[in-house]
Amino acid sequence: MTLAAGHVDEIRELVRSSTGLLPRGGGSKPALSAPPHDGVVTVDVSGLRGIVAYDPAELTLTARAGTPVAELDAALAEHGQHLPFDPPLARAGATLGGVVAAATSGPGALRSGGVRDFVIGVRIVDGTGRLVSGGGRVVKNAAGFDLPKLMVGSRGRLGVIVEVSLKVFPRPRAAATLEIAAGGLDAAVAAATELSAGPWELDALELHPDGRLLARLAGDPEPMEARLARLVPALPAGATARRLAAGEADARWREAADLAWRPGGTRLVRAACTPAAIAPLWAAVAAAGGDARFGRGGAVAWIAWPDDAPLDPLDAALREHGLAACALTGAPAPDLLGAVRGGAFAQRVRAALDPDRRFLD
Amino acid sequence: MEEERVGAPEGRDRVLADLRALGLGERLLTAPAELAVFSSDALTAFRQRPLAVVLADTAEEVVATVRACHRHGVPFVARGSGTSLSGGSLPLEGGVLIALNRLNRILRIDPRARLAVVQPGVVNLEVSRAAARYGLQYAPDPSSESVCTIGGNVAFNSGGAHCLRHGMTANHVLGMRVVLPDGEVVDLGGESLEPVGPDWTGLFCGSEGLFGIALEVTVRLVPVPEAVHTALAVYDSLEAAGDAVSRIVASGLLPVALEIMDALAIEAAEASVKPGYPPGAAALLIVELEGGRETVAADAARLAALLRDSGAAHVRTTEDPGERALIWKGRKAAFSAVGWLAPDYLVQDGVVPRTRLGEALAEIERLAGAAGLRVANVFHAGDGNLHPLILFDGREPGALERAEALAGDILRLCIRLGGSITGEHGVGVEKRAHLPEMFGPDDMELMGRLRDAVDPARLANRGKMLPVGDGWS
Numbered sequence: 001m002t003l004a005a006g007h008v009d010e011i012r013e014l015v016r017s018s019t020g021l022l023p024r025g026g027g028s029k030p031a032l033s034a035p036p037h038d039g040v041v042t043v044d045v046s047g048l049r050g051i052v053a054y055d056p057a058e059l060t061l062t063a064r065a066g067t068p069v070a071e072l073d074a075a076l077a078e079h080g081q082h083l084p085f086d087p088p089l090a091r092a093g094a095t096l097g098g099v100v101a102a103a104t105s106g107p108g109a110l111r112s113g114g115v116r117d118f119v120i121g122v123r124i125v126d127g128t129g130r131l132v133s134g135g136g137r138v139v140k141n142a143a144g145f146d147l148p149k150l151m152v153g154s155r156g157r158l159g160v161i162v163e164v165s166l167k168v169f170p171r172p173r174a175a176a177t178l179e180i181a182a183g184g185l186d187a188a189v190a191a192a193t194e195l196s197a198g199p200w201e202l203d204a205l206e207l208h209p210d211g212r213l214l215a216r217l218a219g220d221p222e223p224m225e226a227r228l229a230r231l232v233p234a235l236p237a238g239a240t241a242r243r244l245a246a247g248e249a250d251a252r253w254r255e256a257a258d259l260a261w262r263p264g265g266t267r268l269v270r271a272a273c274t275p276a277a278i279a280p281l282w283a284a285v286a287a288a289g290g291d292a293r294f295g296r297g298g299a300v301a302w303i304a305w306p307d308d309a310p311l312d313p314l315d316a317a318l319r320e321h322g323l324a325a326c327a328l329t330g331a332p333a334p335d336l337l338g339a340v341r342g343g344a345f346a347q348r349v350r351a352a353l354d355p356d357r358r359f360l361d
Numbered sequence: 362m363e364e365e366r367v368g369a370p371e372g373r374d375r376v377l378a379d380l381r382a383l384g385l386g387e388r389l390l391t392a393p394a395e396l397a398v399f400s401s402d403a404l405t406a407f408r409q410r411p412l413a414v415v416l417a418d419t420a421e422e423v424v425a426t427v428r429a430c431h432r433h434g435v436p437f438v439a440r441g442s443g444t445s446l447s448g449g450s451l452p453l454e455g456g457v458l459i460a461l462n463r464l465n466r467i468l469r470i471d472p473r474a475r476l477a478v479v480q481p482g483v484v485n486l487e488v489s490r491a492a493a494r495y496g497l498q499y500a501p502d503p504s505s506e507s508v509c510t511i512g513g514n515v516a517f518n519s520g521g522a523h524c525l526r527h528g529m530t531a532n533h534v535l536g537m538r539v540v541l542p543d544g545e546v547v548d549l550g551g552e553s554l555e556p557v558g559p560d561w562t563g564l565f566c567g568s569e570g571l572f573g574i575a576l577e578v579t580v581r582l583v584p585v586p587e588a589v590h591t592a593l594a595v596y597d598s599l600e601a602a603g604d605a606v607s608r609i610v611a612s613g614l615l616p617v618a619l620e621i622m623d624a625l626a627i628e629a630a631e632a633s634v635k636p637g638y639p640p641g642a643a644a645l646l647i648v649e650l651e652g653g654r655e656t657v658a659a660d661a662a663r664l665a666a667l668l669r670d671s672g673a674a675h676v677r678t679t680e681d682p683g684e685r686a687l688i689w690k691g692r693k694a695a696f697s698a699v700g701w702l703a704p705d706y707l708v709q710d711g712v713v714p715r716t717r718l719g720e721a722l723a724e725i726e727r728l729a730g731a732a733g734l735r736v737a738n739v740f741h742a743g744d745g746n747l748h749p750l751i752l753f754d755g756r757e758p759g760a761l762e763r764a765e766a767l768a769g770d771i772l773r774l775c776i777r778l779g780g781s782i783t784g785e786h787g788v789g790v791e792k793r794a795h796l797p798e799m800f801g802p803d804d805m806e807l808m809g810r811l812r813d814a815v816d817p818a819r820l821a822n823r824g825k826m827l828p829v830g831d832g833w834s
């Protein structure tokens with residue numbers, strides 16, 4: 001059963017009267033939003049749409065959870081602003097609520113921080129059917145428990161996000177992209193580590209398992225050539241760099257944010273990652289015949305895992321490195337993979353938000 | 362404070378017996394003279410003597426102490442360096458104070474992964490000092506950085522002047538090991554900047570000690586910037602300095618810090634640490650840019666033009682670390698410096714939308730005038746975080762009450778303008794009555810439910826953050 005909510009009160013009513021609830025935004029991450037079994041009640045929030053408040057001088061924006069992030073981007077662009085973390089799957093219809101619930105950040109998170117760093121306030125319908133607010137609309141706020149951060153990655157299991165407040169940034173006026181061939185994955189990881197520790201302030205840095213890196217500089221046009229002129233000779237020995245023309249660069253970054261490189265017949269998995277875990281994770285993915293990209297300088301692994309391969313080897317590799325992952329597309333996969341943290345704290349917080357177990361496990 | 366007192370006296374005897382059995386020796390304090398030292402934090406208007414103080418040396422001792430408290434229903438308070446300005450580390454009468462500043466080891470620095478694993482009693486600045494040899498630093502920089510601890514920073518989600526660009530403590534904590542109020546130990550987060558699943562770490566940050574005690578904290582490190590440019594601009598009115606901030610924000614520049622000091626704060630700074638600020642200024646604006654040298658040079662040129670057009674009477678800029686340190690010395694010492702102007706002060710920490718700063722400052726001036734009190738202003742202008750310092754003389758009958766009343770009016774003003782009662786100092790005991798003015802009944806109800814789910818016996822930092830009475834504490 002699906003309820004297409006046009007108003008928060010409908011959601012509150014539904015939460016009070018049903019169990020097995022699963023919120024759904026734009027449906028761009030079906031592994032999280034499609035019913036995993038019978039008897040699930042889908043709460044479709046895509047009708048809760050629109051910007052509630054946007055004051056460009058304030059650099060903050062509040063919008064309803066079902067607002068497509070592409071719509072936000074267009075509104076921000078009119079004022080020369082943006083969400084610097086390039087919310088992934090925007091062109092597949094990702095909504096603001098879904099981006100928060102799935103904790104998906106794109107390439108630009110490298111320089112400016114990810115979705116957890118930009119969410120300043122939320123309104124949710126909790127498991128008792130109450131509409132509750134956390135955080136606020138100002139960029140700095142230490143009052144009360146940090147409900148906004150808790151909702152990041154909550155996957156619809158702790159409540160229905162109905163409104164989100166964000167801080168936003170000025171949109172850089174210029175960008176330049178380099179494709180760097182490091183010569184193998186290990187060399188690429190080493191190069192990424194070196195580049196991240198240097199004075200380059202890369203805006204984005206994505207690693208391809210074949211040893212190529214896609215690096216973006218962003219900022220004002222004036223110093224851009226000088227920044228590039230210093231960066232290129234400083235690249236690790238053996239690496240070669242090619243500057244991409246604007247059109248090609250845009251296409252490549254769009255491919256990264258849309259995760260469009262993902263081959264057919266695979267499901268998309270987002271995994272927490274660290275530089276040291278890249279090689280072993282890739283070994284597990286390659287052995288299963290999958291593909292992957294390592295985003296945000298290696299802090300996140302986007303894995304295309306073959307539909308017909310069991311997830312166990314990936315689960316085992318993640319556990320070994322103390323990392324967790326979450327499938328985003330393919331068959332409904334409500335459970336997290338790998339090393340899941342939180343223990344008793346997680347259970348108790350969950351019991352507070354959803355005492356009668358209205359939401360799916 | 363009736364609600365904060367502890368129930369059964371037998372519980373106290375039993376907890377003391379259990380603590381003695383831990384073999385802490387001289388690190389278990391119970392003599393009144395020893396306890397007196399710990400009876401307040403930096404909000405000295407509040408004082409309470411604890412039942413005992415445990416000077417923990419190991420995480421195991423912290424866990425054992427928490428378990429003993431839980432066994433006997435005795436509340437406990439964690440304490441780092443006691444620099445809380447909101448009464449967060451104020452002990453509870455009849456409760457146990459767990460002092461963590463001996464847990465001060467940096468356990469590991471991983472320069473490749475750019476992270477450090479530290480014990481909770483490590484002093485903030487020590488992390489940057491230790492990371493410096495790798496060209497890295499820990500970004501959050503409260504003005505108390507040379508004293509305050511990472512554990513205290515985590516509990517309050519502390520900020521600092523450079524948080525405008527870098528973010529607060531929660532933006533820099535990747536994971537931690539914590540002991541819950543019933544003694545259970547859990548791991549939250551990990552080593553990745555991209556956690557999967559609900560952000561338990563983010564929820565623990567800023568929970569003001571109500572969810573338990575952080576035993577080990579994994580923080581991210583960032584490269585020390587290659588170039589830093591600091592500008593000090595002088596204005597003949599506070600309003601003009603505020604307008605300059607709006608211009609800078611609107612221009613698309615992203616400084617790492619945007620700080621304002623008013624005449625009284627400047628006077629205090631000059632009287633104490635003598636930073637050599639230009640004389641006769643009604644307001645000072647400090648703007649700092651950092652990054653790669655090409656970017657900083659280009660941004661500095663844009664900034665110079667903006668400051669010129671903003672009507673600054675005088676602008677001084679520097680790239681020299683020594684001169685920069687002097688500029689910041691006056692700013693970072695501002696709180697203690699007002700001690701030169703008055704025997705006592707209360708510092709407020711409200712936030713307003715940054716476009717309403719001018720309005721807020723004018724109203725604070727009016728409220729202070731009406732209350733017959735002087736207020737010095739030094740604040741994080743870039744993110745709308747005010748720090749009005751209300752000056753008073755505690756020996757004067759009724760002065761503290763008038764100062765507190767003015768503080769309450771200022772907080773209500775911040776709420777009315779769409780802001781917050783605290784940007785970084787936390788609610789503590791000081792502002793707990795104001796939390797329900799900012800949040801609605803259902804929001805408060807959920808906060809209470811969260812605390813009760815994590816700590817059904819309400820032992821951890823009882824009486825802080827959530828209002829007392831009505832079954833809260």
Ligand SMILES: Cc1cc2nc3c(=O)[nH]c(=O)nc-3n(C[C@H](O)[C@H](O)[C@H](O)COP(=O)(O)OP(=O)(O)OC[C@H]3O[C@@H](n4cnc5c(N)ncnc54)[C@H](O)[C@@H]3O)c2cc1C
Pocket residue numbers: 402403438439440441442443444445446448449450461481502503504505508509510511512513514515516517518519520521522569570573574575576696697785786822825
């Ligand atoms: C002169 C001065 C300037 C200041 N400037 C700033 C500033 O710029 N920005 C800012 O944000 N703050 C500032 N502060 C406030 C204060 O320094 C911060 O709140 C700091 O984080 C407190 O650290 P602490 O170690 O002193 O903690 P304490 O005061 O000892 O404790 C603070 C709170 O943390 C809890 N706590 C301590 N350790 C732990 C732990 N391991 N686990 C769980 N809870 C714990 C305590 O119970 C208490 O509630 C300033 C204070 C002073 C006196």
